[in-house]
Amino acid sequence: MKRVHAFTDDALGELDGVGIAERIAAGEISSDEAVEAALARIDKVNPVLNAIAFDDRERARKRAVDNDFPHGAFAGVPSAIKNNTEYAGLPTRYGSAAVSDRPATANEAFTDQFLATGVNIVGATTLPAFGLTATTEFVDREPTRNPWDTDYSAGGSSGGSAALVAAGALPIAHANDGGGSIRIPAAACGLVGLKPTRGRTAPAKETKDAPIDLVSNGIVSRTVRDTARFIADAERIRPVGDLPPVGLVEGPGARRLKIALVTEPLTGQLLDRETHKAVTDIAELVETLGHRTEMVPLPVDRAYVRQFIDYWALLAFALDRTGKRLFDKGFDRKQLDGLTRGLSRHCLRHLYRMPSSIRGLRRATAAFRSLHDQFDVILSPTLGHTPPEIGYLDPGVDFDEAMDRLTRYVAFTPANNTAGTPAISLPLAQSTNGIPIGIQFAADLGDEKTLLELAFELEAARPFARIQDA
Template sequence: MKHVHAFTDDALGEHDAVGIADAISAGQISAAEAVEAAIARIDAVNPHLNAIAFDDRERARKRAVDNDFPLGSFIGVPSIIKNNTDFAGLPTRHGSAAVPARPADANEAFTNQFLASGVNVVGASTMPAFGLTSTTEFVDREPTRNPWDTDYSSGGSSGGSAALVASGALPIAHANDGGGSIRIPAAICGLVGLKPSRGRVESSKETRDAPIDLVSNGIVSRSVRDTARFLADTQGFKPAPGMPPVGIVEGPGTKRLKIALITEPLTGSLLDRDTQRCVAEAAELVESLGHRTEMVPLPVDRDYVRDFIDYWSLLALALDRFGKRVVDKGFDRSQVDSFTRGLSRSALRHFYRLPGAVRGLKKSTATIRGLHDTFDVILTPTVVHATPQIGYLDPAIEFDEAMDRLTKFIAFTPANNTAGTPAISLPLGQTESGMPVGIHFAADLGQERTLLELAFELEAARPFARIQDA
C-alpha cells in the first residue's frame, strides 16, 4: 500500500486537536471515545508506516476513563511523545539498540509542559538513532514511511510523529528540532511545524548544558491553530523569562511585513524544479497579500556548513564514547549504529577545529539575527529538494556519501538552531506527483507571534492539501 490514511467517520472525524477538544468539552464525544478511535486508527496505519516505538494504550485508556488530565487546551486529545524525551513508565531509547529498554523513572521538564496542554499520550513515536539524521531509517529494523507514499521517507528526526499526524492517526504529536527535526518531517509529510525560539519552552535534558543548545521542543500538527494553541499553553504553564509574550494567536495580523527571500543553499547545490516552483509561488502569494519580498543571499559563508557539521559530530562523539554517562548506565556501545560512529570518528579527526566551530557558530548568530534589522521574516524552502525515497538517506550507506546527501538536503534549517530563532514550515506546495513541499518562514528571537499570524493568513489564502483528498 503506497497511500495510507486513517480518516474515517469515527469520534475523531476530520477534526484537528482544537476541534476534538471542543467536541469533548461539549460532551459530543468522550475522552474515552477519542482515545479508542485513535488506537483503532494507529492499528490501521502502523503496519504500513512503522511509526510507533512503544505502545502505551492501556494507561491512555485508564486516563481517559478517569478523566485524569490537566486543564489545558487539549483535554483528552490523543497524542504521542517522541522517544528521546522521558515519559515516566516508558523506555526512552532514542531510536537506538544501544540504549536499554528501561522505563523512565520520571518525566523530564518538557514532558510536564507537554502534558499541561491536556493531551492523552498513547505511546512513543519512532526516531532515527539519537536524532542525528533527517530520515527515520535504521540499520537494524524497518524504516518509518511517509503516508503520502510509503516508498518515501517521513523525514527526521521526528519522522514517527509526523507520519502519525499526516496519516490522521493522531491530530498532534510531540516533536523536537536540533537542525530541522520538527520542520523537515513537517515539510515532507504536509504538516505545520514550528521550531520555537531557544528558551521559549523547556529544553531537552541531553542538550541544555551544551555550549550551544540546538534543540527546541514543540509539536507537528495539521492546522495553524493547533500549533498556536499549543505554544500558548506552554507559556501558560511556564512563561519564557526575558522573552516577549506570545499570547493566544487566533488569526492573521494587520501589519504588512518586509520579507527576505533566500533560495540559494549554502552548500552550492541547486533547488530541484518542484521546490523552485513552490517557493516562487509562495513568494507570489505573500506579495498578493500585501507583504513585500526582496531577494537576498543567506548572510553566512560556507564556513558555517563546516562549523555546524563539526559541532553536530561532537554530539555523536559524546554519545559514542560517553553514552553510559550522558544517556543511560546500561548503554551498550557495541550497538551504536554506523552513522553515529561515522560522525563520532569525524569529530575525533577534526577535534582541533571544535573550539573554532563553536566560536564560528556563536558569531553567526549575530549575522543571522542581523537580517532582522531590515526584514521581519525570512522566506526559504524548508529543504533543498523534494521528499527522498526510502534508502536515499539510509544511515547504513557509506558515511561520506550519507553526509554529503544529508548536508545538501537540509541546507536551510540549521541556521535557526544555532541562532536560536523561531521558524515554521508550512505545507504550501506540492510536487507534480502530489508529494508535499514545505515553505519555511523565520523571524527574530521571541517573534513567534509574527510567524503564527502570517501562518494563519497563508493557511486561509491557500488551504493546506489534505491527504484524504489525494
C-alpha cells in the same frame, strides 16, 4: 503511489486537536471515545508506517476512563511523545539499539509541560538513532514511512510523530528540533511544524547544558490553530520572562511585512526545479497579500556548513564515548549505527578545530540575525530538494556519501537552531508526484507571533492539501 491514511467517520472525524478538545469539553464525545478512535486508527496504519516505538495504550485508556487530565487546551486529546524525551514508565531508547529498554523513572521537564496541556499520551514515536539524521530509517529495523507515499521518507528526526499526524491517526504529536527535526518531517509529511525560540518551551534534557543548545521542543499538527494553541498553552504553563509573550494568536495580523526571499542554500547547490517553483510561487502569493519580498543571500559564510557538522559530530562523539553516563550502564556502543560512529570519528579527527567551529557558529548567529535589521521574516524552502525515497539517506550507506546527501537536503533549517530563532514550515506546495513541499518562514528571537499570524493568513489564502482528499 502508495498512500495511507486513517481518516474515517468516528469520534475524531476530520477534526484537529482544538476541535476534538472542544467536542470533549461540550460532552459531544468522551475522552474514552477519542482515545479508542485514535488507537483504532493507529492499528490501521502503523503496520505500514512503523511510527510507534512503544505502545502505552492501557495507561491512556485508564486516564480516559478516569477523565484524569489537566484543564489545558487539549484536555483528553490523544497524542504521542517522541522517544527521545523521558516519560515515566516507558523506555527512552533514542531510536538506537545501543540504549537499554529500562523504563524512565520520572518525566523530564518538557514532558510535564506537554502533559499540562491535557494531552493523553498513547505511546512514544520513532526517531532515527539519536535524532542525528533527516530521515527516520534504521540499520536494524523497518523504516518509518511517509503516508503520502510509503516509498518515500517521512523525514526526521521526528518522523514517527509526523507520519501519525499526517495519516490522521493523531491530531497532534510531540516533536523536537535540533537541526530541523520538527520542520523537516513537517515538510515531508505536509504538516505545520514550528520550531520555537530557544527557551520558549522547556529544554531537552540531553542538550540543555551543551555549549550551544540546538534543541527546541514543540509539536507537529495539521492546522495553524493547533500549533498556535499549543504555544499559548505552553506559555501559560511555563512563562518565560526574558522573551516577548506570544499570547493566543487566532488569525492573521494587520501589519504588512518586509520579507527576505532566500533561494540559494549555504551549500551552494541550486534548488531542484519543483522546490524552486514552489518557493517562488509562495513569494508571489505573499506579494498579492500586500507583503513586500526582496531576494537576498544569507549573510553567512559557507564555512558554516563545516562548522555545524563539526558541532553535530561532537554530540555524536559525546554519546559514543560517555553513553553509560549519559543514559545508563546498559548502554552498548557496539550497537551504534554507522552514521553515529562516522560522526564520532569525524569529531575525533577534527577535535582540534572544535573551539574555532563553535566560535564560527556564534559569529554566524550574529550575521544571520542581522537580516532582521531590515526584514521581518525570512522566506525559503524548508528543504534543499523534494523528499527522497526510502534508502537515499539510509544511515548504513557510506559515511561520506551519507553526509554529502544530508547536507544537500538539510540546507536551510540549521541556522535557526544555532541562532535560537523561531521558524515554521508550512505545507503550501506539492511535487508533481503528490509529495508535500514545505515552505519555511523564520523570524527574530521571540517573534513567534508574527510567524503564526502570517501562517494563518497563508493557510486561508492557500488551504493545505489534505491526504484524505487525494
